[in-house]
Amino acid sequence: MKMKTLAAMALAGTMAAAPAMAELVIPDLSYRTGPYAAGGTPFSDGYQDYFNLLNARDGGIGGEPVRIVECETGYNTEKGVECYESTKGEGALIYQPLSTGITYQLIPKATADNIPIHTMGYGRTSAANGEVFNWVFNYPANYWDAASVMVNYLLEENGGDLGGKKIALVYHNSAYGKEPIRTLESLSAQHGFTLSQLAVDHPGQEQKSQWLQIRRERPDYVLMWGWGVMNQVAVQEAANINFPMENFIGNWWAGAEHDVTPAGAAANGYKSLNMNRVDADLPVFAEIKTLVHDAGNAAGDGSNLGSVLYTRGMYAAMLAAEAIAKAQEIHGVSAITPAQLRDGMEALEITEARMAELGMAKIGPEFSVSCQDHGGTGLGIVQQWDAGAGKWVALTDYIAPDNAVTDPLVKEDSMAFASENNIEPGCL
Amino acid sequence: MLYREAGDFKTSYHADNQTFPIKFDRIGFWITMAIAFLVIPFVINDYWANAIFVPFLIYAIAAIGLNILTGYCGQVSLGTGGFMAVGAYACYKLMTAFPDVSIVIHIILAGGITAAVGAAFGLPSLRIKGFYLAVATLAAQFFLVWLFNKVAWFYNYSASGQINAPERFVAGVAVTGPNTAPWAQYMICLVFLTVCALIARNLTRGTVGRSWMAIRDMDIAAEIIGVNPLKAKLTAFAVSSFFVGISGALFFSVYLGAVEVGEAFGIQKSFLVLFMIIIGGLGSIFGCFAGAAFLVLLPVALKVLGVDVLGWPTDLVAHLNLVIVGALIMFFLIKEPHGLAQLWRLAKEKLRLWPFPY
Numbered sequence: 104m105k106m107k108t109l110a111a112m113a114l115a116g117t118m119a120a121a122p123a124m125a126e127l128v129i130p131d132l133s134y135r136t137g138p139y140a141a142g143g144t145p146f147s148d149g150y151q152d153y154f155n156l157l158n159a160r161d162g163g164i165g166g167e168p169v170r171i172v173e174c175e176t177g178y179n180t181e182k183g184v185e186c187y188e189s190t191k192g193e194g195a196l197i198y199q200p201l202s203t204g205i206t207y208q209l210i211p212k213a214t215a216d217n218i219p220i221h222t223m224g225y226g227r228t229s230a231a232n233g234e235v236f237n238w239v240f241n242y243p244a245n246y247w248d249a250a251s252v253m254v255n256y257l258l259e260e261n262g263g264d265l266g267g268k269k270i271a272l273v274y275h276n277s278a279y280g281k282e283p284i285r286t287l288e289s290l291s292a293q294h295g296f297t298l299s300q301l302a303v304d305h306p307g308q309e310q311k312s313q314w315l316q317i318r319r320e321r322p323d324y325v326l327m328w329g330w331g332v333m334n335q336v337a338v339q340e341a342a343n344i345n346f347p348m349e350n351f352i353g354n355w356w357a358g359a360e361h362d363v364t365p366a367g368a369a370a371n372g373y374k375s376l377n378m379n380r381v382d383a384d385l386p387v388f389a390e391i392k393t394l395v396h397d398a399g400n401a402a403g404d405g406s407n408l409g410s411v412l413y414t415r416g417m418y419a420a421m422l423a424a425e426a427i428a429k430a431q432e433i434h435g436v437s438a439i440t441p442a443q444l445r446d447g448m449e450a451l452e453i454t455e456a457r458m459a460e461l462g463m464a465k466i467g468p469e470f471s472v473s474c475q476d477h478g479g480t481g482l483g484i485v486q487q488w489d490a491g492a493g494k495w496v497a498l499t500d501y502i503a504p505d506n507a508v509t510d511p512l513v514k515e516d517s518m519a520f521a522s523e524n525n526i527e528p529g530c531l
Numbered sequence: 532m533l534y535r536e537a538g539d540f541k542t543s544y545h546a547d548n549q550t551f552p553i554k555f556d557r558i559g560f561w562i563t564m565a566i567a568f569l570v571i572p573f574v575i576n577d578y579w580a581n582a583i584f585v586p587f588l589i590y591a592i593a594a595i596g597l598n599i600l601t602g603y604c605g606q607v608s609l610g611t612g613g614f615m616a617v618g619a620y621a622c623y624k625l626m627t628a629f630p631d632v633s634i635v636i637h638i639i640l641a642g643g644i645t646a647a648v649g650a651a652f653g654l655p656s657l658r659i660k661g662f663y664l665a666v667a668t669l670a671a672q673f674f675l676v677w678l679f680n681k682v683a684w685f686y687n688y689s690a691s692g693q694i695n696a697p698e699r700f701v702a703g704v705a706v707t708g709p710n711t712a713p714w715a716q717y718m719i720c721l722v723f724l725t726v727c728a729l730i731a732r733n734l735t736r737g738t739v740g741r742s743w744m745a746i747r748d749m750d751i752a753a754e755i756i757g758v759n760p761l762k763a764k765l766t767a768f769a770v771s772s773f774f775v776g777i778s779g780a781l782f783f784s785v786y787l788g789a790v791e792v793g794e795a796f797g798i799q800k801s802f803l804v805l806f807m808i809i810i811g812g813l814g815s816i817f818g819c820f821a822g823a824a825f826l827v828l829l830p831v832a833l834k835v836l837g838v839d840v841l842g843w844p845t846d847l848v849a850h851l852n853l854v855i856v857g858a859l860i861m862f863f864l865i866k867e868p869h870g871l872a873q874l875w876r877l878a879k880e881k882l883r884l885w886p887f888p889y
Contacts, residue, residue: 133845175834184582281691284690305797
């Protein structure tokens with residue numbers, strides 16, 4: 104009798120678990136606490152809201168509902184690993200940790216587990232070489248592209264000549280902040296500008312000495328690789344020393360509304376890169392508003408709709424959803440596996456027409472992914488903060504990076520990784 | 532009833548001085564060891580290894596190290612994170628410079644290098660005490676983190692400043708790198724922890740440990756009865772740093788696999804290990820285990836309860852975790868300064884008299 108009951112319970116258990124297998128499980132390694140929460144929260148809101156929109160509007164992707172598993176990492180690598188291990192078992196399809204540190208942890212683990220990672224505009228730059236990093240994608244752009252786009256923009260501003268100029272790099276003293284240094288060094292040799300490096304330690308609230316040094320050295324331009332509370336402090340400090348804001352350019356993780364609003368009018372004119380366009384009037388936002396927020400399914404408090412990082416989180420979710428659709432098309436099944444999703448990501452093609460169809464026209468550049476190139480086009484725009492209107496204004500169209508500089512660096516770094524880890528470069 | 536010493540006769544000096552004088556404790560110890568070595572490795576999976584067991588075992592080693600210094604010798608240290616970083620970077624440099632030498636030897640050597648660094652930073656303890664020493668060790672913490680960030684040689688000039696553990700084997704089984712089986716990760720940490728705990732337990736019972744405790748209880752009196760403070764303090768720093776270095780090496784190579792010094796070995800790590808020994812119990816080896824288990828399990832347990840069972844938002848649970856840890860530390864400092872180990876000791880006293888307490 105007892106055995107029978109147990110067997111019945113076990114059977115009921117498997118039956119209850121069975122429908123769960125048919126979902127598309129998307130883990131969201133978010134951070135809504137700690138010094139980086141200001142950036143992590145809107146990104147995660149956008150990421151989740153888009154999948155919720157797909158569930159509400161289309162019943163998921165290809166008929167399969169999406170289930171989001173959120174896990175708080177606090178931008179901490181140990182918690183990131185714990186989150187990875189705890190969500191992996193649920194059948195996670197793709198990881199987007201929004202942290203370069205956690206990405207470095209996950210690259211070997213996810214490669215061993217055959218789960219793709221998408222690190223959009225962050226993570227390990229040389230993962231753009233898809234023959235070495237089969238499971239890691241960083242389209243549409245990476246840090247070395249960003250560094251090159253910045254220099255190209257400055258070249259354009261200065262009539263093609265940066266000779267004798269002084270450029271300072273203020274960077275977060277971590278893997279994230281150190282990534283662009285190699286590119287900027289080789290660009291400095293090529294274009295003849297002097298590069299000075301100023302490291303800011305985690306979490307970045309203490310920057311007085313760095314900005315004092317900038318005041319003393321008077322560089323022509325300051326570039327910044329900042330994130331979280333570091334950005335707000337840097338903008339405020341730049342204002343304090345009366346550094347001309349139009350010569351202060353952040354990368355795409357240092358250019359959101361919450362980075363500049365604390366400094367008020369003093370932040371007017373601050374520039375930053377962006378890899379996606381910001382347009383609060385995109386039709387997709389109206390759909391999210393009615394189908395997700397008004398239905399009470401908003402991921403956060405719903406206040407971030409249309410902001411820079413919300414848009415980027417939604418863009419990341421869109422790229423993942425498109426890759427899932429592509430994988431379903433390639434393999435002819437709707438309940439795909441992580442390995443099948445990887446094939447979809449490798450065959451991903453984003454066109455103007457498709458973006459317009461999704462209600463987010465011109466949100467990003469057109470690009471396609473291939474086995475050799477997991478990095479996309481690397482295009483970026485320069486945007487400027489208008490403190491009076493309280494919004495970011497795009498100054499340029501998409502600027503291309505100098506691939507002649509970044510490609511050899513990607514090759515070199517990825518090959519070093521391949522030889523360290525005994526990887527035979529090749530397509531899967 | 533169960534837990535009593537009546538009838539447990541000791542007929543030799545050796546038997547009287549064994550680690551667990553009460554038979555029930557001895558049986559409990561061997562059962563725990565049997566489960567740890569013979570059962571868990573066969574049932575462990577990735578999640579249990581990476582979320583609970585491996586961090587617990589590694590933090591327990593770090594807690595033993597700090598407890599020797601702070602709990603047994605009375606020297607407050609806030610440099611644990613920095614010393615763990617020394618262990619991690621020493622292990623990384625050794626692993627990459629001598630790839631053919633066994634990782635076990637590298638980890639032990641990393642402990643040795645950390646011991647030398649720790650003893651050097653322990654020198655100020657001969658002149659300063661208490662808060663002032665805490666500040667000096669804090670300086671060690673910041674200096675070491677800065678050093679590993681600044682000097683590219685330590686991270687082999689990698690672009691990102693990260694160090695990555697290459698794949699290494701013990702007896703043909705991978706123990707570092709992405710293809711490590713969870714049981715292999717668990718076993719290497721367990722073996723190191725068992726050996727470290729045995730060494731620590733026996734050190735603290737012998738001459739060295741007694742001289743540490745004499746210094747802790749009253750350094751002037753200790754000096755008068757013939758304890759050499761130079762030797763006692765520096766050995767405490769060296770032995771403590773040795774264990775901390777081993778835990779740092781394991782933390783980097785076996786547990787995380789890739790490490791960024793400011794993030795993984797920052798000041799918060801020093802505080803975390805300090806909280807472990809405060810909550811676990813200063814001056815107790817059991818306390819190291821209890822404190823490490825408590826602070827590793829608490830966030831995981833809260834997450835499972837809050838997010839998975841109750842469906843609360845993740846940020847609320849993360850904040851709640853901070854609140855609870857803070858409240859517990861205050862509670863233990865006020866109500867039970869000797870920590871969980873003292874609660875365990877009291878429970879044992881009660882058990883001896885049960886069911887007729889007086």
